[in-house]
Amino acid sequence: SQKIEQNSEALNIQEGKTATLTCNYTNYSPAYLQWYRQDPGRGPVFLLLIRENEKEKRKERLKVTFDTTLKQSLFHITASQPADSATYLCALDMGSNYQLIWGAGTKLIIKP
Amino acid sequence: SQTIHQWPATLVQPVGSPLSLECTVEGTSNPNLYWYRQAAGRGLQLLFYSVGIGQISSEVPQNLSASRPQDRQFILSSKKLLLSDSGFYLCAWIGLAGSAGELFFGEGSRLTVL
Numbered sequence: 001s002q003k004i005e006q007n008s009e010a011l012n013i014q015e016g017k018t019a020t021l022t023c024n025y026t027n028y029s030p031a032y033l034q035w036y037r038q039d040p041g042r043g044p045v046f047l048l049l050i051r052e053n054e055k056e057k058r059k060e061r062l063k064v065t066f067d068t069t070l071k072q073s074l075f076h077i078t079a080s081q082p083a084d085s086a087t088y089l090c091a092l093d094m095g096s097n098y099q100l101i102w103g104a105g106t107k108l109i110i111k112p
Numbered sequence: 113s114q115t116i117h118q119w120p121a122t123l124v125q126p127v128g129s130p131l132s133l134e135c136t137v138e139g140t141s142n143p144n145l146y147w148y149r150q151a152a153g154r155g156l157q158l159l160f161y162s163v164g165i166g167q168i169s170s171e172v173p174q175n176l177s178a179s180r181p182q183d184r185q186f187i188l189s190s191k192k193l194l195l196s197d198s199g200f201y202l203c204a205w206i207g208l209a210g211s212a213g214e215l216f217f218g219e220g221s222r223l224t225v226l
Contacts, residue, residue, distance in 0.1 A: 041220065043118075043218055044215070046216070099161075099171075
């Protein structure tokens with residue numbers, strides 16, 4: 001079955017630097033891959049979606065890449081700010097059955 | 113604009129007691145609706161999804177059930193809670209039918225079963 005892995009250890013980044021989070025998956029590539037932000041005690045909030053035929057997607061300070069050869073997506077936050085501190089989840093959309101397969105998330109801490 | 117409301121936000125229930133969590137969506141019609149559970153350190157687990165009134169698909173066999181009595185209302189229930197039912201429950205809807213759509217989540221319901 002499809003599995004998805006995100007770094008379970010918290011990522012500590014100095015303010016102003018670029019934060020890079022990793023999402024790895026096994027087996028076959030998803031039709032789409034999504035990234036969400038989740039603050040403590042809140043529901044996840046959608047950030048970006050990238051399709052399997054797209055290499056890169058950008059939105060303001062956010063950038064997502066999708067490498068189907070490596071079976072990996074990278075999520076970048078440039079010029080990071082303490083307000084970017086949160087848990088970031090990736091989710092695979094296999095293109096059917098209305099389901100997403102979710103990673104456990106990586107906690108990002110931006111230090112001032 | 114579309115909004116999603118979920119309640120109660122927090123509840124503490126004894127083992128064996130019933131449960132009812134409610135979710136309503138505003139500003140859209142005929143949404144696909146989802147119930148997820150999130151355990152600490154684990155990915156979101158899909159419990160139920162619904163594509164229309166009275167249509168419920170269960171993804172995980174358990175003592176929970178779901179109902180969709182109205183187009184924009186989704187209810188998660190249990191007749192007798194277990195300790196293992198503790199967790200963070202999230203309701204969500206998707207604007208586009210099927211894939212390539214983002215999920216919009218409610219604020220979540222934190223359930224503690226004692």
